[in-house]
Every structure is written in C-alpha cells, then in structure tokens.
Amino acid sequence: MEKKSFTFDEIKLKLVNYCVYQDRCHAEVEQKMKEFLLIEEAKEEIMLYLLKENYLNEERFTRSYIRGKFYIKHWGRNKIKMNLKQKQISEKLINSCFNEIDEADYEKTLQKIYEDYSSKQKSLKEYQKKAKTIKYLMSRGFEYESILNMLSV
Incomplete structure (x- = not known):
C-alpha cells in the first residue's frame, strides 16, 4: 500500500485536528508525526506552532x-x-x-470501590476478603496508606 503524501500545510492541519479532538501530550504528537515522513525542521516548526497557538499544552x-x-x-x-x-x-x-482530584472525592471513591469489591468476595474468611480487596485497590493505583486510613476510620 502506497503512503499518500500530504503537503506541509495539510499535515499541520491534521495535527491541529488531532490536538483539538482531545488534549495530547508531546510524546503522542511526536508519535503521530511519524506517520508523515517529515524532516526534523518541519517537525520542529509544527511543534512550535501547536505550542504557540495553545493546541498543545x-x-x-x-x-x-x-x-x-x-x-x-x-x-x-x-x-x-x-x-x-x-x-x-x-x-x-x-x-x-x-x-x-478533590480529596473528599478520592476518599469516597476508595470507600465505594472497597465496599463493592469486598461484597463480591463470597465464601472467604473476613481477613482473606480484606487482603484480597486491598490488593485489588492497589492494582487500581490506590496508595496503601490511603487504603489503611480509610479502613481505620
């Protein structure tokens, strides 16, 4: 399959639209630029334009x-x-x-996920249920300290 070639301005517009659709980080834009065979100067010019016009922030x-x-x-x-x-x-x-992230929302969410997950753990002893739920919360990215604080309340 042959790659369609675009003009510099078409590529620039495609990248503007890519950034407008949803907020992007530099790494995502650089990755997207790899689809177009651009020389380094062209990449830099587009990056500067996206930053200057606040498409990329x-x-x-x-x-x-x-x-x-x-x-x-x-x-x-x-x-x-x-x-x-x-x-x-x-x-x-x-x-x-x-x-x-509002701290109260964080605690509420942590509490809710704990209760939802824990209530689904049937036929386990209380300490097993607790250990499994803590492990699950940590896999979701919650800090061990936050989990312990929530449990001690």
Whole structure:
C-alpha cells in the first residue's frame, strides 16, 4: 500500500485536528508525526506552532488526563502517575496537577470501590476478603496508606 503524501500545510492541519479532538501530550504528537515522513525542521516548526497557538499544552493535557482517569475510570494516583510518566510527563508537573482530584472525592471513591469489591468476595474468611480487596485497590493505583486510613476510620 502506497503512503499518500500530504503537503506541509495539510499535515499541520491534521495535527491541529488531532490536538483539538482531545488534549495530547508531546510524546503522542511526536508519535503521530511519524506517520508523515517529515524532516526534523518541519517537525520542529509544527511543534512550535501547536505550542504557540495553545493546541498543545502539557499542563492542560495532564490535568484533563488526571480528571478523566480518576472521575471516569476510577484509577488511584499511583496508576495515573505511572501512566503519565510513560507519556514522558515530568513528575513535577504530575504532582502539581493532582489538585484536580478533590480529596473528599478520592476518599469516597476508595470507600465505594472497597465496599463493592469486598461484597463480591463470597465464601472467604473476613481477613482473606480484606487482603484480597486491598490488593485489588492497589492494582487500581490506590496508595496503601490511603487504603489503611480509610479502613481505620
């Protein structure tokens, strides 16, 4: 299959639309650019344009990613952080954006997932049920300390 070739302006527009559709991080845009055989200068020019026109904004991306993964997918902070790091977002930026998650919402969500999952664990002794539920919550990215705090209340 032959690759269709696009003009520089067509590629630029495609990348603008890619960023408009949903917030993207630099790594995703760079990955997308690989589809088009661009020289380094062209890539840089497009990146600068996307940044200058605010189509590409790493902080906005990080904030919306955190909100989405917590409020929609119900991930804990650890899993969110790990996934953002894979997208080459700096730890400093990640930590400064975690205020997108309301602490009371975080505790409520943790409590709800704990209760939902725990109630499905039939025919287990109480301590087994608790251990299995804690393990599950940690796999969802919730911090061990947060889980213990919730249990001690």
